[in-house]
Amino acid sequence: MKLFKLPKIRVQDRKSQYDETLFCIDRSTWSHNIEMNQTDQITFTAKQDSSIGYQLLENENYILFDEQLYRIKQADKDDSGYDYHREITATHIRFDVQYVYQYEKHKGKWTVGPADLMSFVFDQNELGNKNFTWTIIGEPPKVEVEDYGECSGQDCINDCCEKFNMVVSADNRHIMLYTMDNFTKKVNVSFKYVYNTPEFKTAIDTTELQNITKCYGKTKEKAENNSNTKEDSDTPTAEDDSNNEPEYYFPPFIVRDEESIKLWGERPGPAISDERFTNPEAMRKYALSTMKSEPEVQMTLTYTGDDDLSLGNMVYAIIRPENFETWVTVTGIKNNALSWYSNPEITLNNVPQNLIDYELAIQKSIKSVSGRLSNLGNSLSAVDTLANNAWGMGTITKKVGEVHD
Numbered sequence: 001m002k003l004f005k006l007p008k009i010r011v012q013d014r015k016s017q018y019d020e021t022l023f024c025i026d027r028s029t030w031s032h033n034i035e036m037n038q039t040d041q042i043t044f045t046a047k048q049d050s051s052i053g054y055q056l057l058e059n060e061n062y063i064l065f066d067e068q069l070y071r072i073k074q075a076d077k078d079d080s081g082y083d084y085h086r087e088i089t090a091t092h093i094r095f096d097v098q099y100v101y102q103y104e105k106h107k108g109k110w111t112v113g114p115a116d117l118m119s120f121v122f123d124q125n126e127l128g129n130k131n132f133t134w135t136i137i138g139e140p141p142k143v144e145v146e147d148y149g150e151c152s153g154q155d156c157i158n159d160c161c162e163k164f165n166m167v168v169s170a171d172n173r174h175i176m177l178y179t180m181d182n183f184t185k186k187v188n189v190s191f192k193y194v195y196n197t198p199e200f201k202t203a204i205d206t207t208e209l210q211n212i213t214k215c216y217g218k219t220k221e222k223a224e225n226n227s228n229t230k231e232d233s234d235t236p237t238a239e240d241d242s243n244n245e246p247e248y249y250f251p252p253f254i255v256r257d258e259e260s261i262k263l264w265g266e267r268p269g270p271a272i273s274d275e276r277f278t279n280p281e282a283m284r285k286y287a288l289s290t291m292k293s294e295p296e297v298q299m300t301l302t303y304t305g306d307d308d309l310s311l312g313n314m315v316y317a318i319i320r321p322e323n324f325e326t327w328v329t330v331t332g333i334k335n336n337a338l339s340w341y342s343n344p345e346i347t348l349n350n351v352p353q354n355l356i357d358y359e360l361a362i363q364k365s366i367k368s369v370s371g372r373l374s375n376l377g378n379s380l381s382a383v384d385t386l387a388n389n390a391w392g393m394g395t396i397t398k399k400v401g402e403v404h405d
Contacts, residue, residue, distance in 0.1 A: 046088055215277075
């Protein structure tokens with residue numbers, strides 16, 4: 001059994017004059033919630049204990065937890081009678097990158113990797129980088145951007161995650177951007193229902209599913225139209241209606257995501273019009289990346305094992321009631337580190353392969369049930385046939401001991 005040691009939580013003021021251990025935390029309310037590329041925050045309720053630490057729980061001061069700094073963003077006072085307490089929400093210091101700002105723009109088209117964007121925003125802006133440093137782990141393919149800039153450090157990190165399929169992590173003010181291959185790692189742990197996974201939930205939402213669209217690229221500029229000027233006879237010419245139709249660099253065309261259509265059927269949706277595109281192939285790729293051709297999928301479970309899990313851990317999941325067995329990646333952890341009895345809630349990756357695995361598991365379950373029903377039907381049919389034959393042959397026997405006149 002894993003030994004449990006309560007972590008020490010400290011509070012610091014933003015001017016670095018005070019550093020106090022917190023004893024006023026209601027341990028049952030502590031929650032640390034971290035989600036890949038989304039959030040990293042702690043919440044808790046503090047009860048008035050007349051300590052300096054309690055008084056330091058104010059907006060923009062710091063919470064030090066697990067050797068990481070969190071900045072208090074909400075410190076709501078809730079006093080009722082003689083019950084004085086504060087509701088605290090603090091986010092990881094890495095989200096202060098929103099205060100790093102690049103006001104300049106890199107004009108024109110620019111072929112870049114993540115290091116180019118990070119250097120431009122963090123290292124080449126006139127206001128400085130607010131003591132943030134960064135590292136790129138992995139080498140994703142470069143992409144083309146145009147007129148890049150006038151954005152915050154958070155915008156830049158979001159762009160890197162989206163354009164290069166990267167994951168952001170941080171050690172206080174040091175930002176690390178990983179390619180997905182470098183971030184994920186298989187571990188010798190498994191989720192086994194119900195052995196160490198008493199709860200497993202799956203939610204699939206197909207509300208916004210779209211796998212067919214029509215693409216409209218950039219329009220050409222029209223030459224000056226002189227068809228409405230008067231001729232020498234002062235008689236106006238008829239307007240040519242065809243000139244009202246826009247002329248495109250390439251004809252509008254339909255884009256279909258065939259893999260999605262195989263799974264879900266045709267789901268047409270709104271057209272995509274974008275003046276940036278003069279190349280139809282680039283427009284096609286953009287449309288495929290923009291459409292929500294896969295449903296929103298959320299898989300969560302409760303883990304009661306002794307292993308410490310981290311984001312990016314790849315774990316083999318065995319959920320036999322659902323016929324679901326596959327590798328999954330931990331993308332979210334919500335936990336109470338101050339409770340002996342709390343079990344972490346794990347969020348698993350939302351990727352097409354997991355959805356396909358889950359759909360295959362459903363089909364396997366359907367086939368299994370169908371096979372059992374078919375066997376049951378065959379057995380009932382055999383019993384019915386045997387009974388009919390016995391009746392027709394006069395082989396129905398009398399009860400033992402029955403007396404007839």
